[in-house]
Amino acid sequence: MSLVETDWLEKNLYNVKIIDCSWHMPQTQRSGFEEYKIEHIPNSIFFDLDENSKKGTGLPHMLVELNDWERIVSKMGIKEDDELVIYDNSDVVSSCRCWFNFIYFGHDPKLVHVLNGGLEKWVNEKRKVTNDSPNIQSSKYKAFEKKELVKNIELINQNIQSPTFKVVDARNKERFDGKVSEPRKGLRSGNIKNSYCIPFSLCLNKDKTFKDKEKLKTIFKSCLENLNEKNIVFSCGSGVTACVLALAYSLINDKYHPCIYDGSWAEYGLDK
DSSP: OOEEOHHHHHHTTSSSSSEEEEOOOOOGGOOOOHHHHOOTTTTEEETTTTSSOOOSSSSTTTOOOHHHHHHHHHHTTTTTTOOEEEEOOOTTOTHHHHHHHHHTTTGGGGGGEEETTTHHHHHTTTOOOOOOOOOOOOOOOOOOOOGGGEEEHHHHHHHSSSSSSEEEOSSOOHTTTOOOOOOSTBHHHHHHHEEOOGGGGGGGGGTBBOOHHHHHHHHHTTTTTTOOOEEEEEESSSSSSHHHHHHHHHHTTTOOOOOSSSHHHHHHOOOO
16 A cells, blocks of 8 residues: 555544655745745645755765665654555655655655645645644664665676666657757766656656556556566756655556666766
8 A cells, every 4th residue: 555545544543643744846936834834734744855865975865874765764753563654745745755765765665655646635635734743752763775676887787788677757759869958067868778768757646646546557657568567767967856756666566666767867877
């Protein structure tokens, strides 16, 4: 159950840990945290995607070290057996990146969910919001890494020469084809050789809920002959929307363990 609906969450508001992982593209000049302070779902904790990423790499949204993750999650008061519901108020469904991070660091995938439609759907349905922050009691969270869920640039390059997995890019087709400039400075246009393109937006309805399984199957069949394939690696601009595709694919392939190229085009597209 990677997705939960607003009705379910409203009934379980105080039975789960709720995380607001709203993140916006820099050019929008929006702040997820400032918006969280104005209104959020009751009992939700804010997760800062930029702040809780590895520093000093020159790349956005890279996974932190294990001990840093344990510190971050402990400060949020989350325990290893907590059921989590993650949402956002973002055009890029940034909650999916937080979903992936928890799975990578060993939280039981059956306990990690994304709210279908996010805050926008919740508000449109006139459900309760607040600007109160919950009282948090720190925990002593223990994590472990599932390193097989991440590919680095060396493995991506090796795969071009000797393919063992397929790379699917979540950026829009114009960026993938190199017809428009990248939004981040210092990046060339184009794509990883032999990769495929499924823009993440294709997997979403207008209200930012995920499309139904049959429609998702049709979308993924555009580049995958077999929808039971497990060796699929998702990439994007900075490791956020890749996770939207990873979640969407997991909805139609319950044997799939989400795997992303963490550096994504922010790393691969660097002008050298």
